[in-house]
Amino acid sequence: MSITLDLLDELHARTALDILEADGLIPVYEGGVPDGATRPYVLVYPTVAWPNGRLGDSLDGKTRTCETRWFVHCAGETDQSARSVAGRVRQLLLNVRPTITGRSCGLIKQEASPPPVRDETTGVLVLDIAAVYLLVTEG
Amino acid sequence: MSGDVTITGLNEVVAELDRAVLGAAPGAAKVVSKGSLNIKNAWKKSWSGIAHAPRIPTSISYDMTSNGFGISSEIGPEDDAYRQGFLGAVLEFGGLHSPPVPGGLPALADEEPKFLVAVEALSKDLLP
Numbered sequence: 001m002s003i004t005l006d007l008l009d010e011l012h013a014r015t016a017l018d019i020l021e022a023d024g025l026i027p028v029y030e031g032g033v034p035d036g037a038t039r040p041y042v043l044v045y046p047t048v049a050w051p052n053g054r055l056g057d058s059l060d061g062k063t064r065t066c067e068t069r070w071f072v073h074c075a076g077e078t079d080q081s082a083r084s085v086a087g088r089v090r091q092l093l094l095n096v097r098p099t100i101t102g103r104s105c106g107l108i109k110q111e112a113s114p115p116p117v118r119d120e121t122t123g124v125l126v127l128d129i130a131a132v133y134l135l136v137t138e139g
Numbered sequence: 140m141s142g143d144v145t146i147t148g149l150n151e152v153v154a155e156l157d158r159a160v161l162g163a164a165p166g167a168a169k170v171v172s173k174g175s176l177n178i179k180n181a182w183k184k185s186w187s188g189i190a191h192a193p194r195i196p197t198s199i200s201y202d203m204t205s206n207g208f209g210i211s212s213e214i215g216p217e218d219d220a221y222r223q224g225f226l227g228a229v230l231e232f233g234g235l236h237s238p239p240v241p242g243g244l245p246a247l248a249d250e251e252p253k254f255l256v257a258v259e260a261l262s263k264d265l266l267p
Contacts, residue, residue, distance in 0.1 A: 045238045071239045
């Protein structure tokens with residue numbers, strides 16, 4: 001038995017991560033923060049979904065739309081530090097139209113921005129400003 | 140070059156649009172209510188069976204408001220200790236130590252095309 005890997009999900013998930021990592025100013029982690037990580041940093045949880053019934057779907061009923069969300073957490077020692085990180089992330093991601101081979105890419109949009117959270121679960125205060133960025137592609 | 144243009148029947152069009160706007164409220168309320176209910180139910184389903192937050196689906200509700208110019212609906216977990224609604228933000232968006240379990244954003248995105256179809260159908264019914 002052989003399995004052919006479809007890298008399309010990976011390409012979608014990596015899009016914002018690659019943009020943030022290429023900036024090189026702030027450490028970027030995916031899915032979790034390693035022990036000893038120092039603030040400021042960016043933590044990203046990507047999700048890739050192929051939902052049914054989107055406006056871009058074809059008349060034959062086949063799913064064509066891919067929705068990629070990045071739940072981005074910007075961690076800093078202070079509100080100002082976290083805001084600075086969040087601002088840099090916004091500069092890098094918002095309204096960017098990435099390129100994914102074989103896909104028609106929309107602009108990266110900010111879908112939600114919940115209130116900041118003071119995280120003291122490790123005994124050290126970390127200010128967390130989160131935002132959800134959304135990319136819709138069709139193909 | 141200049142010339143005079145006379146438009147007739149505009150008052151009738153305006154009157155029809157005014158009538159349509161006035162007549163839209165009951166139908167629009169139904170459309171918004173149905174959409175809100177669908178989002179609420181989909182969200183509850185997404186958050187069912189979470190081991191550390193078993194009661195949080197019961198905290199999800201919606202409130203509709205009308206200000207005379209439009210009808211809006213706020214849908215989401217109520218900040219309630221017993222029903223665990225206070226965990227809503229960390230579940231939906233994740234945190235520095237836990238990944239997100241998105242329920243509201245996908246439910247909203249799933250409903251959007253159906254909502255637009257319903258609004259379009261409502262508009263067609265209102266205009267002659």
